[in-house]
Amino acid sequence: MAQDAAKPTDPDLAQGIELGAVADGGMLAGHVGEEEVVLVRQGTEIFAVGAHCTHYHAPLADGIVTGNLIRCPWHHACFDFRTGEAVRAPALSPLDCWSVEERGGKIFVREKKEQPKVRERRPGAAPEKIVIIGGGAAGFAAAEMLRREQYGGSIVMLSNDGAAPVDRPNLSKDYLVGTAPEDWVPLRPESFYADHGIDLRLKTHVAGVDPRAREVALADGSKIGFDRLLLATGAEPVKLPIPGADAAHVYTLRTLADCRAIIARAKEARRVVVIGASFIGLEVAAALRNRDIEVHVVAPEARPMERILGPQMGDFIRSLHEEHGVIFHLGETAAAIESDKVRLKTGSLLQADMVVVGVGVRPRLELAESAGLALDRGVTVNSYLETSAPGIFAAGDIARWPDPHSGENIRVEHWVVAERQGQKAARNMLGCGEKFTDVPFFWSQHYDVPINYVGHAEKWDALDIEGDIAGKDCLIRFKRNGRVLAVASIFRDVENLQAEVAMEEAAVSGPG
Ligand SMILES: Cc1cc2nc3c(=O)[nH]c(=O)nc-3n(C[C@H](O)[C@H](O)[C@H](O)COP(=O)(O)OP(=O)(O)OC[C@H]3O[C@@H](n4cnc5c(N)ncnc54)[C@H](O)[C@@H]3O)c2cc1C
Numbered sequence: 001m002a003q004d005a006a007k008p009t010d011p012d013l014a015q016g017i018e019l020g021a022v023a024d025g026g027m028l029a030g031h032v033g034e035e036e037v038v039l040v041r042q043g044t045e046i047f048a049v050g051a052h053c054t055h056y057h058a059p060l061a062d063g064i065v066t067g068n069l070i071r072c073p074w075h076h077a078c079f080d081f082r083t084g085e086a087v088r089a090p091a092l093s094p095l096d097c098w099s100v101e102e103r104g105g106k107i108f109v110r111e112k113k114e115q116p117k118v119r120e121r122r123p124g125a126a127p128e129k130i131v132i133i134g135g136g137a138a139g140f141a142a143a144e145m146l147r148r149e150q151y152g153g154s155i156v157m158l159s160n161d162g163a164a165p166v167d168r169p170n171l172s173k174d175y176l177v178g179t180a181p182e183d184w185v186p187l188r189p190e191s192f193y194a195d196h197g198i199d200l201r202l203k204t205h206v207a208g209v210d211p212r213a214r215e216v217a218l219a220d221g222s223k224i225g226f227d228r229l230l231l232a233t234g235a236e237p238v239k240l241p242i243p244g245a246d247a248a249h250v251y252t253l254r255t256l257a258d259c260r261a262i263i264a265r266a267k268e269a270r271r272v273v274v275i276g277a278s279f280i281g282l283e284v285a286a287a288l289r290n291r292d293i294e295v296h297v298v299a300p301e302a303r304p305m306e307r308i309l310g311p312q313m314g315d316f317i318r319s320l321h322e323e324h325g326v327i328f329h330l331g332e333t334a335a336a337i338e339s340d341k342v343r344l345k346t347g348s349l350l351q352a353d354m355v356v357v358g359v360g361v362r363p364r365l366e367l368a369e370s371a372g373l374a375l376d377r378g379v380t381v382n383s384y385l386e387t388s389a390p391g392i393f394a395a396g397d398i399a400r401w402p403d404p405h406s407g408e409n410i411r412v413e414h415w416v417v418a419e420r421q422g423q424k425a426a427r428n429m430l431g432c433g434e435k436f437t438d439v440p441f442f443w444s445q446h447y448d449v450p451i452n453y454v455g456h457a458e459k460w461d462a463l464d465i466e467g468d469i470a471g472k473d474c475l476i477r478f479k480r481n482g483r484v485l486a487v488a489s490i491f492r493d494v495e496n497l498q499a500e501v502a503m504e505e506a507a508v509s510g511p512g
């Protein structure tokens with residue numbers, strides 16, 4: 001990741017700087033006392049906000065400014081620099097704002113402002129009862145946005161997980177490596193839910209949804225009525241249909257409990273077999289190598305990630321993991337898992353005192369299916385994220401929506417998309433009537449190498465590579481019929497953001 005923007009040599013903004021020191025549409029990092037601040041200029045106006053993203057603390061001055069937004073270089077959160085509001089996930093908390101004074105052609109940053117209430121309650125009748133099924137990325141972002149929108153009605157959030165919403169991407173990265181303490185993992189402290197009037201019910205399994213009666217049925221037989229419902233049930237790891245797949249030393253990774261179990265076992269394990277070279281499988285491999293465990297990866301493909309990132313990036317990812325000691329068994333599949341080994345189809349045996357299966361996920365569609373909602377390899381939603389049943393919305397890993405950028409109905413499994421869909425569905429449950437048009441984005445982290453991917457390209461006919469993949473400084477464009485569908489990059493954050501902006505603009509101006 002890039003270095004922090006504000007350095008000791010950065011200007012003291014309380015002492016004043018020349019107006020011309022900040023270019024129009026540009027940013028300048030500095031400090032006020034102990035606090036790091038970034039200035040943004042829009043025409044003759046200057047704004048001062050916190051210098052670091054409230055998601056993972058990226059230096060915002062390394063991002064870009066478009067319109068009223070600062071776009072974070074690492075995972076594309078957007079902040080309105082006029083109010084500090086985190087208007088697009090993955091950041092959810094606002095930036096601090098300072099007042100700015102202009103005197104004699106110089107800019108002085110003065111006191112920190114009180115956080116403004118950025119949104120007024122919407123006029124008109126709001127639904128009285130909103131129920132959210134799912135305590136993950138989409139469900140949490142929806143509940144948070146409902147309260148941000150000053151929604152005053154009841155919010156019930158039902159999750160069959162034992163943990164309150166967590167930062168799931170961290171479960172295969174710093175937390176699994178052991179470098180992030182567990183208190184980084186919850187998206188919000190426990191008190192947040194009571195403080196915001198969110199009735200979060202954990203370990204609560206929803207057994208059915210009745211769209212006509214407007215009720216959800218819980219596994220214990222009780223019922224909860226709703227005026228609007230958000231289905232955000234996410235996905236679950238695919239289980240391998242092979243002997244031994246249910247053994248106690250075989251793990252999948254989706255929940256905090258899964259992750260804790262892997263960490264506990266990893267303390268004793270010496271050799272791990274990871275089945276599947278998926279993003280999660282490889283992130284787990286990297287995390288376990290960081291814990292000094294011998295790691296073997298078994299996968300049927302010739303190159304890891306080739307289907308999503310192309311052959312060149314696939315080769316790079318393979319050699320990156322090999323440099324860190326991972327041993328690949330590609331073109332191989334597991335036939336059986338025994339107590340201390342994995343038997344491959346070719347007959348080879350791999351010793352393993354722990355096995356992690358990362359062979360993909362399957363969207364949890366049972367509730368939508370039994371409720372009679374339209375399905376198409378996911379829950380079909382319209383541009384407003386509403387399902388075929390009026391008043392019932394769906395977001396996140398389960399939702400297949402009309403993507404205006406690819407022109408296709410797509411379903412993805414990306415953290416940022418799930419959160420943003422949750423936010424959009426929340427606003428639409430309140431009657432905002434806004435289309436979901438965000439360009440899909442995901443990131444993945446392997447050791448010290450972040451991969452950022454914006455857009456969506458299931459198939460492409462040309463691949464443009466700029467820079468040097470092996471040198472960890474590259475940008476790859478995935479094209480079909482001459483059109484850029486997606487861009488993947490390593491340490492080219494600004495260009496990745498610019499690609500996102502270009503895709504947004506292309507969708508607005510339409511094809512051609
Ligand atoms: C380890 C890991 C690392 C990841 N890393 C990245 C990454 O780096 N970048 C990225 O873009 N994406 C990443 N992802 C993917 C990302 O986390 C998902 O796309 C995202 O969590 C989807 O959000 P969601 O709200 O749809 O589902 P989830 O976050 O899975 O939440 C679903 C919720 O629904 C609940 N639920 C399901 N069924 C029921 C029921 N019947 N009754 C009650 N509750 C129910 C579940 O308990 C859960 O609380 C990662 C995923 C994992 C597992």
Ligand code: FES
Binds near residue numbers: 073075076077091
């Ligand atoms: S650090 Fe800014 S979006 Fe993640």
